[in-house]
Amino acid sequence: xxxxxxxxxxxxxxxxxxxxxxxxxxxxxxxxxxxxxxxxxxxxxxxxxxxxxxxxxxxxxxxxxxxxxxxxxxxxxxxxxxxxxxxxxxxxxxxxxxxxxxxxxxxxxxxxxxxxxxxxxxxxxxxxxxxxxxxxxxxxxxxxxxxxxxxxxxxxxxxxxxxxxxxxxxxxxxxxxxxxxxxxxxxxxxxxxxxxxxxxxxxxxxxxxxxxxxxxxxxxxxxxxxxxxxxxxxxxxxxxxxxxxxxxxxxxxxxxxxxxxxxxxxxxxxxxxxxxxxxxxxxxxxxxxxxxxxxxxxxxxxxxxxxxxxxxxxxxxxxxxxxxxxxxxxxxxxxxxxxxxxxxxx
Amino acid sequence: xxxxxxxxxxxxxxxxxxxxxxxxxxxxxxxxxxxxxxxxxxxxxxxxxxxxxxxxxxxxxxxxxxxxxxxxxxxxxxxxxxxxxxxxxxxxxxxxxxxxxxxxxxxxxxxxxxxxxxxxxxxxxxxxxxxxxxxxxxxxxxxxxxxxxxxxxxxxxxxxxxxxxxxxxxxxxxxxxxxxxxxxxxxxxxxxxxxxxxxxxxxxxxxxxxxxxxxxxxxxxxxxxxxxxxxxxxxxxxxxxxxxxxxxxxxxxxxxxxxxxxxxxxxxxxxxxxxxxxxxxxxxxxxxxxxxxxxxxxxxxxxxxxxxxxxxxxxxxxxxxxxxxxxxxxxxxxxxxxxxxxxxxxxxxxxxxxxxxxxxxxxxxxxxxxxxxxx
Numbered sequence: 001x002x003x004x005x006x007x008x009x010x011x012x013x014x015x016x017x018x019x020x021x022x023x024x025x026x027x028x029x030x031x032x033x034x035x036x037x038x039x040x041x042x043x044x045x046x047x048x049x050x051x052x053x054x055x056x057x058x059x060x061x062x063x064x065x066x067x068x069x070x071x072x073x074x075x076x077x078x079x080x081x082x083x084x085x086x087x088x089x090x091x092x093x094x095x096x097x098x099x100x101x102x103x104x105x106x107x108x109x110x111x112x113x114x115x116x117x118x119x120x121x122x123x124x125x126x127x128x129x130x131x132x133x134x135x136x137x138x139x140x141x142x143x144x145x146x147x148x149x150x151x152x153x154x155x156x157x158x159x160x161x162x163x164x165x166x167x168x169x170x171x172x173x174x175x176x177x178x179x180x181x182x183x184x185x186x187x188x189x190x191x192x193x194x195x196x197x198x199x200x201x202x203x204x205x206x207x208x209x210x211x212x213x214x215x216x217x218x219x220x221x222x223x224x225x226x227x228x229x230x231x232x233x234x235x236x237x238x239x240x241x242x243x244x245x246x247x248x249x250x251x252x253x254x255x256x257x258x259x260x261x262x263x264x265x266x267x268x269x270x271x272x273x274x275x276x277x278x279x280x281x282x283x284x285x286x287x288x289x290x291x292x293x294x295x296x297x298x299x300x301x302x303x304x305x306x307x308x309x310x311x312x313x314x315x316x317x318x319x320x321x322x323x324x325x326x327x328x329x330x331x332x333x334x335x336x337x338x339x340x341x342x343x344x345x346x
Numbered sequence: 347x348x349x350x351x352x353x354x355x356x357x358x359x360x361x362x363x364x365x366x367x368x369x370x371x372x373x374x375x376x377x378x379x380x381x382x383x384x385x386x387x388x389x390x391x392x393x394x395x396x397x398x399x400x401x402x403x404x405x406x407x408x409x410x411x412x413x414x415x416x417x418x419x420x421x422x423x424x425x426x427x428x429x430x431x432x433x434x435x436x437x438x439x440x441x442x443x444x445x446x447x448x449x450x451x452x453x454x455x456x457x458x459x460x461x462x463x464x465x466x467x468x469x470x471x472x473x474x475x476x477x478x479x480x481x482x483x484x485x486x487x488x489x490x491x492x493x494x495x496x497x498x499x500x501x502x503x504x505x506x507x508x509x510x511x512x513x514x515x516x517x518x519x520x521x522x523x524x525x526x527x528x529x530x531x532x533x534x535x536x537x538x539x540x541x542x543x544x545x546x547x548x549x550x551x552x553x554x555x556x557x558x559x560x561x562x563x564x565x566x567x568x569x570x571x572x573x574x575x576x577x578x579x580x581x582x583x584x585x586x587x588x589x590x591x592x593x594x595x596x597x598x599x600x601x602x603x604x605x606x607x608x609x610x611x612x613x614x615x616x617x618x619x620x621x622x623x624x625x626x627x628x629x630x631x632x633x634x635x636x637x638x639x640x641x642x643x644x645x646x647x648x649x650x651x652x653x654x655x656x657x658x659x660x661x662x663x664x665x666x667x668x669x670x671x672x673x674x675x676x677x678x679x680x681x682x683x684x685x686x687x688x689x690x691x692x693x694x695x696x697x698x699x700x701x702x703x704x705x706x707x708x709x710x711x712x713x714x715x716x717x718x719x720x721x
Contacts, residue, residue, distance in 0.1 A: 048440050052433040151551055164708055165522045166453055256429050258457045263427040301422045301434050302441055311424045
């Protein structure tokens with residue numbers, strides 16, 4: 001029953017958030033029925049809508065993992081954006097420097113992206129362990145540094161001289177571009193993200209490493225008394241989280257942009273924070289949450305065009321849902337429905 | 347401003363916060379609203395439609411299309427240069443039946459428009475920026491651009507007459523050819539008034555970053571510059587900060603006169619309304635828009651904001667004379683003898699680069715008199 005509470009409460013909160021937004025629309029003189037009709041139509045109502053939603057969800061899966069994994073160790077890392085953009089640059093430069101390797105080239109790019117991301121967020125973990133630097137602040141500030149570095153790299157050191165008005169690294173050859181998954185117009189980034197979520201779930205919930213990590217998250221002192229290598233655990237898992245974000249950058253470069261450039265800083269790292277928190281840092285729960293938020297974003301355009309609402313509409317909706325789900329956390333354990341042991345006494 | 351929008355982003359958030367006022371429930375639109383127009387035109391913007399800059403200029407052009415019989419306009423703002431814009435284009439095609447799409451941000455072209463065009467061969471994609479080339483790109487893609495550097499040259503003339511310190515300032519996003527041409531043209535315009543004028547340039551590194559833009563204007567004012575212009579996506583912050591520091595202002599992209607009417611000298615504006623109207627009329631009459639379209643003041647691609655009250659009679663005379671000269675076509679702001687600010691020769695005596703010279707599209711220098719560095 002506890003398990004059903006963990007599913008039912010967020011669902012109820014989601015419905016409450018959607019209902020509250022409906023009231024908000026009514027006050028603006030817009031029909032909530034139309035609104036949710038359009039959200040369904042453009043986000044989930046047809047094959048194209050699903051392709052649209054899943055394409056947008058792909059980078060969010062990996063970005064959310066960069067928040068969810070450290071969170072299990074009690075760390076709030078919010079600077080995944082930095083690892084994404086630098087991972088993208090590393091992948092773009094690697095791909096352009098080592099042509100003609102076929103699938104091996106794609107693997108090389110993935111390693112370069114993941115390694116860069118691992119170093120970047122691993123450094124956040126290192127500062128936490130060795131110097132006691134707050135990881136939330138340091139990761140956020142390092143994201144700004146990362147974006148500045150990316151701009152510097154693509155505009156000077158690694159700039160393709162032919163990219164005049166949109167400074168970029170040299171274009172990737174066709175063989176280094178991630179293709180679409182079979183049967184749909186969604187690139188392989190989605191598959192990579194899904195696999196990463198499932199693997200992360202197994203690591204965090206079904207291995208001794210994950211168990212040790214969760215003990216660190218529960219109580220660092222207790223973990224130390226038990227003799228757990230807390231420092232190495234934090235370093236290892238922040239690096240793992242960063243490698244997923246770096247991989248997200250590689251996917252963007254290989255599947256979407258074809259070279260690294262300023263468009264990499266698209267804010268996926270920040271949307272990932274929202275998704276990880278909504279999923280309560282459960283790697284499997286990230287999948288449906290990312291798809292839901294991606295569906296909202298996919299329908300944002302149709303809502304703008306048909307209802308004459310501004311693009312901020314979807315931000316208001318996301319905010320209301322986020323607050324509703326946070327509030328629902330305080331209700332955990334308060335419903336007798338979910339506590340069968342109390343049924344008899346009633 | 348676009349006055350027919352019912353809500354803007356800020357007002358929307360505000361009313362969301364207060365939740366005041368009861369309004370009647372909206373009319374129930376059928377979900378798949380039948381749109382029986384002969385032509386649906388889609389516009390996609392990278393920022394807000396009311397940013398007083400790049401996006402507003404395009405949105406004003408798009409708004410002009412509403413006057414044309416049989417045209418349905420669909421728009422979407424704040425669309426990032428990622429897979430999002432590809433899906434927005436597809437969404438407009440699939441849900442709205444758009445057959446002519448204007449993805450207006452420079453960064454939408456490669457790879458996003460190039461990815462969609464082969465998939466939808468019956469849809470025409472028109473991109474602002476002038477990157478189309480016949481041997482590389484699909485025929486259902488077109489590009490268009492204007493010689494707005496000439497507008498900055500005219501800005502420079504107004505600035506040259508207005509400055510007392512002989513120092514003018516430029517807030518620039520990135521050191522790319524289009525921006526460098528604007529900076530150089532602005533200074534050369536001012537130097538046509540007084541050859542001792544210098545122009546300090548500050549690069550913010552981003553197309554839209556309000557804090558850095560405000561800091562840059564303050565730094566320019568601190569260094570003694572008393573006229574400022576810019577090339578960033580939304581010039582609002584530059585104009586308001588500059589006016590607050592008592593500087594004269596030259597606008598860019600759209601008119602910012604309403605932000606500081608007393609300080610606003612003039613501005614280099616896009617005139618997309620004329621360009622878009624012509625393209626849509628061509629399509630409606632069954633014709634094909636040329637793939638590669640460019641123009642300047644003479645062709646009505648750009649225009650100047652009306653001169654403000656701070657412009658002297660002397661300045662007006664020179665401004666109008668030069669404008670008339672440019673209207674004849676073939677005007678060259680970059681002409682010899684000219685050196686860059688490191689002492690390298692750009693043009694020798696008698697050598698000149700007219701506004702439509704392709705050599706200007708790979709500009710990688712700042713001319714003598716511009717204080718600043720590209721790298």
